[in-house]
Structures are given as C-alpha cells and as structure tokens.
Amino acid sequence: MKKLFGFILILMCIMQFSNSYAADSIADYKVVPLPKSIVMQKGEPFVMSNTTNVVYPEGNDLMKRNAEFLVEYVKKSTGLTLTVTTKPQKKASNIILSLDKKAVGTEAYKIVVTKKSAVISGLTPNGVFYGIQTLRKSLPILSTAADVTLPAATVTDSPRFSYRGMMLDCGRHFFPVDVVKEYIDLLALHGMNTFHWHLTEDQGWRIEIKKYPELTKIGSVRKHTVIGHNSPVYDDTPYGGFYTQEQAKEIVAYAKERYITVIPEIDMPGHMLGALASYPELGCTGGPYEVSPSWGVFDDILCAGKEKTFKFIEDVLDELIEIFPSEYIHLGGDEAPKTCWEKCPNCQQRIKDEHIVGDEKQSAEAKLQGYFVKRIEKYLNSKGRKIIGWDEILDADVNQSATIMSWRGMEGGLRASEMGHDVIMSPTTYAYFDYYQTKADTKSILLIGGYLPLSKVYSFEPVPATLSDNAKKHIFGVQANLWTEYLTCKGLVEYQVLPRMAAISEIQWINSDKKNYDNFVTRLPHLIDLYKLYGLTVAQYE
Numbered sequence: 001m002k003k004l005f006g007f008i009l010i011l012m013c014i015m016q017f018s019n020s021y022a023a024d025s026i027a028d029y030k031v032v033p034l035p036k037s038i039v040m041q042k043g044e045p046f047v048m049s050n051t052t053n054v055v056y057p058e059g060n061d062l063m064k065r066n067a068e069f070l071v072e073y074v075k076k077s078t079g080l081t082l083t084v085t086t087k088p089q090k091k092a093s094n095i096i097l098s099l100d101k102k103a104v105g106t107e108a109y110k111i112v113v114t115k116k117s118a119v120i121s122g123l124t125p126n127g128v129f130y131g132i133q134t135l136r137k138s139l140p141i142l143s144t145a146a147d148v149t150l151p152a153a154t155v156t157d158s159p160r161f162s163y164r165g166m167m168l169d170c171g172r173h174f175f176p177v178d179v180v181k182e183y184i185d186l187l188a189l190h191g192m193n194t195f196h197w198h199l200t201e202d203q204g205w206r207i208e209i210k211k212y213p214e215l216t217k218i219g220s221v222r223k224h225t226v227i228g229h230n231s232p233v234y235d236d237t238p239y240g241g242f243y244t245q246e247q248a249k250e251i252v253a254y255a256k257e258r259y260i261t262v263i264p265e266i267d268m269p270g271h272m273l274g275a276l277a278s279y280p281e282l283g284c285t286g287g288p289y290e291v292s293p294s295w296g297v298f299d300d301i302l303c304a305g306k307e308k309t310f311k312f313i314e315d316v317l318d319e320l321i322e323i324f325p326s327e328y329i330h331l332g333g334d335e336a337p338k339t340c341w342e343k344c345p346n347c348q349q350r351i352k353d354e355h356i357v358g359d360e361k362q363s364a365e366a367k368l369q370g371y372f373v374k375r376i377e378k379y380l381n382s383k384g385r386k387i388i389g390w391d392e393i394l395d396a397d398v399n400q401s402a403t404i405m406s407w408r409g410m411e412g413g414l415r416a417s418e419m420g421h422d423v424i425m426s427p428t429t430y431a432y433f434d435y436y437q438t439k440a441d442t443k444s445i446l447l448i449g450g451y452l453p454l455s456k457v458y459s460f461e462p463v464p465a466t467l468s469d470n471a472k473k474h475i476f477g478v479q480a481n482l483w484t485e486y487l488t489c490k491g492l493v494e495y496q497v498l499p500r501m502a503a504i505s506e507i508q509w510i511n512s513d514k515k516n517y518d519n520f521v522t523r524l525p526h527l528i529d530l531y532k533l534y535g536l537t538v539a540q541y542e
C-alpha cells in the first residue's frame with residue numbers, strides 16, 4: 001500500500017511538473033528577427049503569473065510606458081494580468097526593466113531570465129523596448145490564462161542597420177488615423193524605428209497646410225478613380241481624405257511612444273497634380289490641372305522657373321517641420337519628366353540665369369532638378385533638417401549631404417554610397433510590397449504587378465561585398481515600401497505586408513552570415529499566429 005502511495009505521489013509530481021512545463025505554455029526566444037545570441041542556462045525557469053510585477057525605475061516616464069506596453073502585450077497573448085510598479089516585491093516574481101549605463105549600443109538590449117527574475121536592460125529606453133518586443137514574441141499564445149514558463153537564458157541583441165523603415169503611400173489611397181496607427185504598431189512589433197509617410201501625390205494631397213487651404217479642399221479629392229490597370233473606364237465616386245495637422249501630430253506622438261520617427265514625404269517636383277490642381281499658377285503652363293483619377297507618371301510638374309514655386313514649397317515645409325520633428329524630410333524627386341521644363345520660358349530663363357549647362361550625361365533640365373533640390377535642401381538645412389530623395393536626384397547633381405533612397409534596384413544606392421552619400425536601400429527587386437507575393441494571387445487579386453515572394457525578400461543583401469569599405473559605411477538603412485494604387489482598404493494593406501515584413505525585419509536586424517531562410521520559416525508560424533491574434537489579414541507565402 002505504502003509503495004502504491006509513493007508511486008501515485010511520484011506520478012502526481014510528474015503530472016504537476018509536466019503541467020507547469022506544458023509545451024504550450026513555455027516561452028521560446030527564437031523569434032523574428034532572431035536575436036544575436038540566445039544562451040540557455042541550466043537553472044530553473046522564471047514563472048510568469050497573475051502575481052508577476054513589471055518593475056520600472058521610478059521617475060522615468062519612458063520606462064513606465066515601456067512597462068505598460070509589456071503588460072498590454074502579455075495580456076493579449078496569455079490573458080495574464082501583470083502589475084506595473086516601481087518596487088520589486090520580494091515574494092512575487094518580477095520582470096525588471098532597467099537602464100544600464102555600461103551597455104553598448106543605443107538600440108541594444110539584454111534579457112536575463114533566472115528563477116528569481118526576468119531582467120530586460122539596455123542603455124536606452126529604446127533598447128529596452130526592443131527587448132520587450134522580443135519577450136512578447138517569445139510568449140505562447142494562450143486561449144485561457146495560465147502561468148507561463150520562461151526558461152532560464154541570456155538573450156542579447158542589437159540591430160545591424162540604424163535606419164529600419166517602412167513606407168506607406170497615403171496619396172493613392174487614404175488610410176484613416178487608426179489604420180496608420182495599426183501600421184505603426186506593426187513597425188514596432190518588427191523592431192523598426194522609422195515610418196516614412198508618403199503624403200502627397202498626383203491622386204491626392206493628404207496633409208493640411210493652413211496657408212494653402214485649397215490643397216486639401218481641392219487637391220485631396222479626385223472626381224473618380226480608374227478601374228483596373230488604367231482602363232478607359234472610371235468609377236463614379238469622388239475619392240478623398242486628408243490628415244489635419246492635429247491628426248498628424250497625434251500620429252507623430254503615437255509613433256514616438258513606440259520609438260519610431262515619422263519622416264514625411266512631400267514629393268517634388270513631380271507627382272504634384274494634387275497641388276497643381278489647387279494652385280495652377282505653380283505649374284509651367286498655368287493649367288488647368290486635375291487631381292489625377294488614374295495611375296502613372298505625369299508630365300505636369302512644378303515649375304522650376306517661377307519664384308512662387310519656391311515660396312510655396314518653403315511655406316509648406318515651414319508648417320511641416322512644426323508637425324514633424326524628424327531629422328530628415330523626404331523631398332521625393334522621383335519620376336519627374338522634363339517635357340514641360342523644356343518648353344517653359346520661365347524654366348529656360350532659370351537655366352540661363354543659373355548658368356546651367358547640359359552635357360552628354362545630363363540635360364540642362366535634368367540639372368535644373370539639381371538646382372531645385374539643392375535650393376530646398378539649403379532652406380531645410382537652415383532650419384536644422386536634412387533631406388532624403390529618391391535615387392533620381394543623383395542624376396541631377398545634388399550635394400553629397402543628400403541621403404539617397406535607392407528604389408530603381410540597388411544600382412543608384414551603390415553609386416551614391418561610392419560618391420559619399422548616405423544611402424537607404426529599398427529596391428523594387430526586394431522591397432516593393434505592392435508587388436504580388438504568390439502566383440495564386442496573380443489570378444485572384446488585382447495588384448500593380450511584379451512578383452516578390454517571401455523567400456526573395458529574405459535573400460536581400462543590402463551591402464554587397466564588392467563595395468569599397470568606405471561606401472559600405474554609408475549604407476545605413478533598409479526600408480520596404482507599400483505603394484497603394486491598388487490597395488483600397490486596410491485588409492489589403494495588412495495582406496501585402498504580412499508576412500513579408502517579417503523577412504525585411506530580419507534583414508534590418510541580423511548580420512548576413514546568420515541569415516538562414518529554412519530556419520526563418522520555422523520561426524515564422526508563431527509570429528503569424530500573433531498577427532492573427534490581433535485580427536490581421538496574412539498572406540500565404542511561397
């Protein structure tokens with residue numbers, strides 16, 4: 001009998017043991033992006049339960065906010081309710097958020113899990129925030145709240161690139177504040193720190209500028225929208241929308257809480273029909289112009305000859321820099337045909353006055369775009385800001401101080417980095433999330449075209465070995481872009497970025513020698529479960 005009792009006791013212990021270690025309630029630190037180092041330790045695990053505290057250093061509001069984020073994430077994934085406090089409780093289990101002056105790297109973090117506590121530390125609250133994201137992605141997703149076991153381990157991590165971004169085009173389609181916030185939340189989940197916000201387009205001007213009210217009154221609305229790939233048929237619905245300055249500030253603040261900088265883009269001198277329809281005197285011919293109901297590249301661009309064009313841009317930028325505290329302002333510069341400038345007496349006069357001479361490589365009009373960019377750059381520099389432009393501006397003789405965003409493949413970025421420009425890589429070949437991601441989609445949804453499966457995104461190497469060492473140092477950023485000609489709703493935005501965003505985040509964070517696609521796809525399903533937990537629409541991948 002005694003023996004039987006003993007046996008049952010042992011059995012119960014095993015059951016108890018296996019219960020608290022049930023595979024589905026154990027955290028797994030092998031998340032996306034994969035941390036640089038995960039060292040499992042021998043000791044007993046940390047148990048997270050409803051009595052666990054999240055402790056932050058008293059008086060530090062950023063760390064307090066970090067603690068609140070962690071509580072919110074844990075609640076969502078596991079149902080557990082943790083408590084935010086500044087005082088660790090001896091008897092309870094504590095997750096401790098701390099700043100470590102000796103840590104190296106402004107965005108680096110360390111997670112040390114022992115039976116006693118789980119400590120997430122970093123030199124800055126940003127780093128701690130990334131540690132929180134990793135912990136959050138490590139957690140099991142539980143349908144009913146149960147204690148979660150965090151195996152004893154030390155996790156250390158820091159990002160490969162200092163600029164880690166995603167762009168959202170709100171010009172072609174307008175996305176309400178809530179959708180933009182959701183996009184920012186996704187950036188945070190993937191450890192990104194820059195939201196490039198494309199705000200003006202041929203098809204709609206989307207940001208309130210108080211000095212130029214027609215921009216949003218006229219320029220934000222197109223009278224109808226083309227159906228299909230620029231067919232001759234249009235729908236019969238006016239389409240519009242814009243962000244008030246208050247809303248834009250709200251988004252900047254929302255992003256800032258998540259350690260994300262918002263870089264606004266006012267695309268110039270091309271892609272400006274929204275502004276030209278509102279203020280036709282800014283164009284070479286004086287118009288009339290129409291907010292474009294179809295997609296593409298249009299000949300009508302801002303006039304570079306008239307002084308009033310520069311006054312307009314400076315006024316717009318004056319208001320913009322009050323809303324956006326970012327170090328960089330994106331001036332676009334892509335797809336600006338020079339046909340109008342060739343014929344425009346004002347532009348030709350400017351070419352003469354500025355002694356601009358074309359050569360076999362660049363026409364005088366191409367160099368006039370250089371004059372345009374340099375003039376606006378000087379203005380922004382005087383306000384303490386720097387510029388980013390699409391790689392076309394390289395063909396226009398711009399200053400070395402301009403940061404180049406390479407989109408027409410890698411070539412522009414590589415050339416720019418050798419010339420000493422700072423470079424952000426976002427080539428169509430690896431980073432255009434408006435392209436199709438599966439063969440099946442080409443038959444079922446209408447998108448712009450292209451084919452960029454997850455595996456191709458993952459194969460992206462932004463810094464080719466063939467570059468000179470000096471040029472390599474200039475490639476400081478990686479970004480994926482979401483152009484929205486064909487993305488009419490929030491569901492499609494989610495679908496196009498998920499799960500490709502996971503792949504680009506791993507390019508942004510981990511060194512190329514650690515990249516392994518087969519391994520990546522073993523870690524991906526858990527992240528996809530997390531997307532789904534948040535009700536997001538996720539694509540299949542191939």
Ligand code: TNX
Nearest residue numbers: 334335390407434448483484
């Ligand atoms: C090129 S990328 C553009 C966009 C389009 C996109 C479609 C860039 C700087 N310009 O205006 O939306 O292709 O993929």
